[in-house]
Amino acid sequence: MAILIDHLELEVEVQDKKVSFESDEVAFGGKPNAGFAMPENNSFGHSFRDYGTESERKKTVEEFYRLSHINQTYDFVKRMMEEYGKLNRVEMSIWECCELLNDVVDDSDPDLDEPQIEHLLQTAEAIRKDYPDEDWLHLTGLIHDLGKVLLLPSFGGLPQWAVVGDTFPIGCAFDDSIVHHKYFADNPDYNNPAYNTKYGVYSEGCGLENVMMSWGHDDYMYLVAKENKTTLPSAAVFIIRYHSFYRNIAYVRSIQTPDERGGCRESEMASHFQVKYDLYSKSKVRIDVEKVKPYYLSLIEKYFPFKLRW
Ligand SMILES: [Fe+2]
Numbered sequence: 001m002a003i004l005i006d007h008l009e010l011e012v013e014v015q016d017k018k019v020s021f022e023s024d025e026v027a028f029g030g031k032p033n034a035g036f037a038m039p040e041n042n043s044f045g046h047s048f049r050d051y052g053t054e055s056e057r058k059k060t061v062e063e064f065y066r067l068s069h070i071n072q073t074y075d076f077v078k079r080m081m082e083e084y085g086k087l088n089r090v091e092m093s094i095w096e097c098c099e100l101l102n103d104v105v106d107d108s109d110p111d112l113d114e115p116q117i118e119h120l121l122q123t124a125e126a127i128r129k130d131y132p133d134e135d136w137l138h139l140t141g142l143i144h145d146l147g148k149v150l151l152l153p154s155f156g157g158l159p160q161w162a163v164v165g166d167t168f169p170i171g172c173a174f175d176d177s178i179v180h181h182k183y184f185a186d187n188p189d190y191n192n193p194a195y196n197t198k199y200g201v202y203s204e205g206c207g208l209e210n211v212m213m214s215w216g217h218d219d220y221m222y223l224v225a226k227e228n229k230t231t232l233p234s235a236a237v238f239i240i241r242y243h244s245f246y247r248n249i250a251y252v253r254s255i256q257t258p259d260e261r262g263g264c265r266e267s268e269m270a271s272h273f274q275v276k277y278d279l280y281s282k283s284k285v286r287i288d289v290e291k292v293k294p295y296y297l298s299l300i301e302k303y304f305p306f307k308l309r310w
């Protein structure tokens, strides 16, 4: 099975700045298309998202997706959005949340054994190296996974399948390209005629922002950022919301409004973020947290209130 991400060559205008991204067509879990040699390893020499080969974690990952595909239903996601949309659990700063995340391990990822704060800072620093002037993008890298606090007992201790892993649209047919698709056969929505057609409860061109995604850390952090009135540009908020969504590009295009399709092409930015930084930056390279902390604290102060409701 291959999940394709289109050739990306992006120019995005954000807050009067032009940011250019370049990437090539990439295939996950399948053969790269002709003309592009998919790197087997990231820039640190480690392989990534290797669902196909034997690894200690392969079984854990497959079991994870089995549970996710059976339990992520329309009703479940609606309940989660209502419950966590209240943001009535705790008040804390962004940095406090980074530290809180340190004990979390993500079962959906066959490559990642490091504490989460390492992944956050590796992602942010990799972006910073390539785009030194785009401070909003550095901060996006730092905070993109903070929603994983949902795994912690103080946040309801949700199971892994309700927090991490790839996300997919809910309330319409499960796309064939979704990893481990066979397990959807046991999802109650699979045989429900309200939810199992191409557009399900939606309609062509209804707008991606109106499509419910499987519940997880992306949507939760999106809610937190939005409701706490971040001043990050809309591209950053989009990346946070969709960074785990491995899109079927044709389907997403048919769902998007003309405005969403045009504009600042945030969807492509989110793909680029996933491919180049979220996946590639996972490495054993250690980051000196104390050294980079003052820089990130200054960005947090620039784009967020001191305390946020979670
Ligand atoms: Fe993530």
Ligand SMILES: [Fe+2]
Residues within 6 Å of the ligand: 119, 144, 145, 278
């Ligand atoms: Fe991540």
